[in-house]
Amino acid sequence: MADMIQSPIQAADAAASSPKMTARGVSVFYGEKKAVDDVSIDIHREHVTAFIGPSGCGKSTFLRTLNRMNDTIGSARVEGRIELDSEDIYASSMDVVQLRARVGMVFQKPNPFPKSIFENVAYGPRIHGLAAGKAELDVIVERSLRRAGLWDEVKDRLAESGTALSGGQQQRLCIARAIAVDPEVILMDEPASALDPIATARIEELIHELRGNYAIVIVTHNMQQAARVSQRTAFFHLGVLVEYGETSAIFTNPRETRTKDYITGRYG
Amino acid sequence: MSLGAITLLILGLGVVAWLAARARAAAFAAPDRPRPHSLPGQHGWYVALWTAVPALIFLAIWRQVSGNLIYASVMASPEAAALPAFDMQRQAILSEAYALATGRAETAFNPQAGILAPVYESAIGFYNWIGLAVALLVAFAGGAWAYSRVSPQFRARTRVERIIMMGLLVASLIAILTTLGIVLSLLFESLRFFSMVSPVEFLFGLNWSPQMAIRADQAGSSGAFGAIPLFWGTIFIGAIIAMIVAIPLGLMSAIYLTQYASSRLRAWMKPLLEILAGVPTVVYGYFAALTVAPAVRDLGLSIGIPASTESALAAGLVMGIMIIPFVSSMADDSIAAVPQAMRDGSLAMGATTSETIRKVLVPAALPGVVGGVLLAVSRAIGETMIVVMAAGLAANLTANPFDSVTTVTTQIVQLLTGDQEFDSPKTLAAFALGLVLFMVTLALNIVALRVVKKYREAYD
Numbered sequence: 001m002a003d004m005i006q007s008p009i010q011a012a013d014a015a016a017s018s019p020k021m022t023a024r025g026v027s028v029f030y031g032e033k034k035a036v037d038d039v040s041i042d043i044h045r046e047h048v049t050a051f052i053g054p055s056g057c058g059k060s061t062f063l064r065t066l067n068r069m070n071d072t073i074g075s076a077r078v079e080g081r082i083e084l085d086s087e088d089i090y091a092s093s094m095d096v097v098q099l100r101a102r103v104g105m106v107f108q109k110p111n112p113f114p115k116s117i118f119e120n121v122a123y124g125p126r127i128h129g130l131a132a133g134k135a136e137l138d139v140i141v142e143r144s145l146r147r148a149g150l151w152d153e154v155k156d157r158l159a160e161s162g163t164a165l166s167g168g169q170q171q172r173l174c175i176a177r178a179i180a181v182d183p184e185v186i187l188m189d190e191p192a193s194a195l196d197p198i199a200t201a202r203i204e205e206l207i208h209e210l211r212g213n214y215a216i217v218i219v220t221h222n223m224q225q226a227a228r229v230s231q232r233t234a235f236f237h238l239g240v241l242v243e244y245g246e247t248s249a250i251f252t253n254p255r256e257t258r259t260k261d262y263i264t265g266r267y268g
Numbered sequence: 269m270s271l272g273a274i275t276l277l278i279l280g281l282g283v284v285a286w287l288a289a290r291a292r293a294a295a296f297a298a299p300d301r302p303r304p305h306s307l308p309g310q311h312g313w314y315v316a317l318w319t320a321v322p323a324l325i326f327l328a329i330w331r332q333v334s335g336n337l338i339y340a341s342v343m344a345s346p347e348a349a350a351l352p353a354f355d356m357q358r359q360a361i362l363s364e365a366y367a368l369a370t371g372r373a374e375t376a377f378n379p380q381a382g383i384l385a386p387v388y389e390s391a392i393g394f395y396n397w398i399g400l401a402v403a404l405l406v407a408f409a410g411g412a413w414a415y416s417r418v419s420p421q422f423r424a425r426t427r428v429e430r431i432i433m434m435g436l437l438v439a440s441l442i443a444i445l446t447t448l449g450i451v452l453s454l455l456f457e458s459l460r461f462f463s464m465v466s467p468v469e470f471l472f473g474l475n476w477s478p479q480m481a482i483r484a485d486q487a488g489s490s491g492a493f494g495a496i497p498l499f500w501g502t503i504f505i506g507a508i509i510a511m512i513v514a515i516p517l518g519l520m521s522a523i524y525l526t527q528y529a530s531s532r533l534r535a536w537m538k539p540l541l542e543i544l545a546g547v548p549t550v551v552y553g554y555f556a557a558l559t560v561a562p563a564v565r566d567l568g569l570s571i572g573i574p575a576s577t578e579s580a581l582a583a584g585l586v587m588g589i590m591i592i593p594f595v596s597s598m599a600d601d602s603i604a605a606v607p608q609a610m611r612d613g614s615l616a617m618g619a620t621t622s623e624t625i626r627k628v629l630v631p632a633a634l635p636g637v638v639g640g641v642l643l644a645v646s647r648a649i650g651e652t653m654i655v656v657m658a659a660g661l662a663a664n665l666t667a668n669p670f671d672s673v674t675t676v677t678t679q680i681v682q683l684l685t686g687d688q689e690f691d692s693p694k695t696l697a698a699f700a701l702g703l704v705l706f707m708v709t710l711a712l713n714i715v716a717l718r719v720v721k722k723y724r725e726a727y728d
Contacts, residue, residue, distance in 0.1 A: 113614070
């Protein structure tokens with residue numbers, strides 16, 4: 001453990017033999033403004049990786065580079081190299097549609113489509129042609145809703161609109177929607193920040209359960225949440241990755257004073 | 269002194285009152301005293317408004333009343349006793365005398381007018397002097413009362429604000445009352461029509477031929493007022509053919525402009541599209557009648573369908589083009605109102621842009637688009653110039669788009685052009701048609717606005 005505190009990259013490399021995703025020297029610009037500066041990080045399978053840091057530190061922006069959602073913002077430009085299973089995701093040979101099927105995303109504000117609960121979950125499988133018929137689609141929808149811990153609450157009203165659910169249920173519906181296409185990585189951008197404490201606890205439980213099957217990256221403002229759900233934590237400040245390592249190490253024995261100040265509530 | 273000059277005088281008094289009140293209020297401000305409630309300019313406005321507005325309202329009323337008073341006093345004069353008894357002749361002489369008296373004519377054709385002119389002149393002068401005196405009295409009274417109230421504690425700011433609010437209220441009432449007046453006039457003329465022709469025949473009859481014999485001995489039909497062919501023609505052109513053109517083109521251009529076009533392209537394409545909405549409809553009419561209609565006829569004949577030069581298709585196509593910017597800008601607004609989160613959610617699932625548009629954006633924007641389409645239909649069925657020029661006059665009940673049909677608006681134009689007889693059902697039918705058109709477009713607008721409003725609430 002003592003070795004791991006030496007440098008973020010070394011620490012990451014030591015933890016697992018082949019990371020699911022790697023970022024090397026990634027910078028993101030919005031027009032002239034640099035939002036993320038030279039970030040290198042490894043994302044591991046069957047791990048929850050938490051990105052923490054004050055508002056505007058670039059953690060959400062960096063998260064969105066991992067499935068190229070920044071492509072939808074005209075002025076955004078990404079430099080550096082990001083790999084998924086050693087494949088460059090910004091290479092011209094990489095199809096962004098395929099990439100996003102493999103790297104799913106859950107947003108800060110629950111954003112179910114104005115369709116039925118069933119159709120919300122079936123959306124991805126339909127687009128990617130994952131189900132041969134209605135029966136298969138039913139199986140996928142049920143499995144996804146079960147994994148998202150929502151099945152028992154909605155199984156009798158799958159035809160109702162997804163937007164009629166409560167906020168916490170909507171967010172779990174969005175998680176079910178994301179896992180319905182069987183992604184390898186799930187990105188979560190402050191998934192519980194719009195929810196009440198009980199709904200938040202359910203989401204955290206869910207993240208914990210999902211870890212066995214996916215690599216999960218979660219951006220959060222809530223440091224207790226990061227400590228509770230994640231195995232690895234990255235601290236961002238002013239677009240720079242300050243420190244990255246085992247969550248327990250970051251929270252009990254941070255190497256950098258900036259990390260320590262943030263965690264103890266000195267600023268942020 | 270003419271009424272125009274009196275008006276100017278009153279306005280001048282208002283300026284004087286403004287200056288005086290402001291000067292008086294300005295004297296209140298002193299470093300050792302508490303700050304006055306209102307600024308000097310606001311006191312100025314208060315007194316100026318009280319000086320000018322009541323006096324101007326009096327003048328407006330006086331203008332109406334004095335005409336009758338002048339006429340009465342002229343008629344009562346001994347010179348008027350010699351006027352001929354026949355009303356038309358008498359009116360001619362009087363109006364000539366009036367023209368002489370006000371300097372609009374140099375010499376009189378009728379010698380009697382020359383005699384009456386000085387009488388008129390003196391009557392006008394007399395009543396204008398009364399008007400001037402009363403207006404000045406009102407102005408001075410209003411001004412003096414308002415001026416006496418000017419004090420450091422007086423809340424001129426609030427009062428002026430209230431007067432402005434009332435002015436705005438009156439402005440909005442004028443628009444509403446005018447609409448009400450239009451509806452009432454339509455309604456009364458329509459009732460006269462329905463006392464001659466039964467509403468059932470009008471609304472459900474299949475035969476439209478409104479020519480009436482004016483004299484008893486004249487050859488001609490007795491007139492048939494079944495408006496179904498008109499309603500069908502209106503719906504066929506405005507709600508079917510025009511919408512088949514406008515909905516897909518408008519929607520697709522909105523999708524392209526909101527989702528695909530770069531901001532530079534959008535910056536010049538959107539205004540260009542909106543220019544279409546600014547082209548006068550008569551220009552569309554030329555285009556429909558001279559360019560599109562012959563082409564449509566030739567097309568119809570070449571594929572073996574009986575076709576006339578004035579066809580439903582030609583009018584409908586051009587009307588559809590005219591409506592495109594309307595549909596497009598409504599669809600544009602609705603699509604832009606769908607939250608970005610919706611779009612991101614779909615893209616993050618690995619959907620392509622077009623999948624996102626088809627499966628998420630358009631369904632989510634649909635109520636807004638439907639509302640826009642309903643508004644477009646209500647515009648299309650009320651549109652007149654294109655159909656007058658390109659759709660024809662024959663009241664055919666046909667589903668052949670190459671055939672000529674006629675619309676409600678075209679028939680209204682026909683019924684009201686030329687010499688009119690306002691007690692004949694032929695002329696009055698225009699009002700009944702107008703009433704139906706008004707009701708239908710009103711209903712469409714109400715439904716459309718409700719749909720749009722409900723949809724807006726869903727995302728706000």
